[in-house]
Amino acid sequence: MKNRDEYLRSIRPELKKAKVKPDTLAHEAFQNNTLRPIAKFQNDLLAEVFKVYIKYRKNKFYGLNLENKQTYIEDAVKKDAKLRRQLQGVFIGLFTIEEYEVYSSDYKAYNKRINNLCIERLKSQLQLFEA
Numbered sequence: 818m819k820n821r822d823e824y825l826r827s828i829r830p831e832l833k834k835a836k837v838k839p840d841t842l843a844h845e846a847f848q849n850n851t852l853r854p855i856a857k858f859q860n861d862l863l864a865e866v867f868k869v870y871i872k873y874r875k876n877k878f879y880g881l882n883l884e885n886k887q888t889y890i891e892d893a894v895k896k897d898a899k900l901r902r903q904l905q906g907v908f909i910g911l912f913t914i915e916e917y918e919v920y921s922s923d924y925k926a927y928n929k930r931i932n933n934l935c936i937e938r939l940k941s942q943l944q945l946f947e948a
Contacts, residue, residue: 822913829854829911847919848930855911856934862907863938864945867893870900871946878946886946890939894932901928904935 819827832853841849856863870893871878878889893900908931912920920927939946 822915825911825913828858830857832857843919844923844926844930847916847927848934851912851916851919852908852927852930852934855908856938859907859911860938860942863904863935864942866900866903866907867939868946870897883943886943887940891936894936894939901932905931 832849836849867890874893878886881889894904895901905928909917909920
């Protein structure tokens with residue numbers, strides 16, 4: 818039977834574009850090896866969390882034009898602490914112990930990367946949020 822860490826690594830998708838070279842910075846390596854695969858694996862959940870957020874905010878999102886929808890996503894993730902923590906939790910819950918230790922060493926920088934990945938993913942999938 819696999820232990821938790823082995824299982825978590827085995828269920829993550831492999832990303833061919835997210836290469837890590839010997840000269841890659843530690844933060845970027847963590848993003849490419851850990852955060853991006855988790856983002857891809859958890860994509861449906863990230864989208865669902867944002868759909869519930871839109872509903873909670875009385876569907877204001879649906880009345881906006883494309884540019885304003887993108888701004889809305891960015892502002893929501895950057896400024897709403899509850900949403901931000903919830904999205905970060907989607908990632909942190911799938912960390913191995915070793916990855917959590919790396920994350921804990923500079924959580925502010927890694928949270929910023931998580932937030933940016935979420936913004937990037939949500940903006941690229943606006944069609945999922947149509948009423």
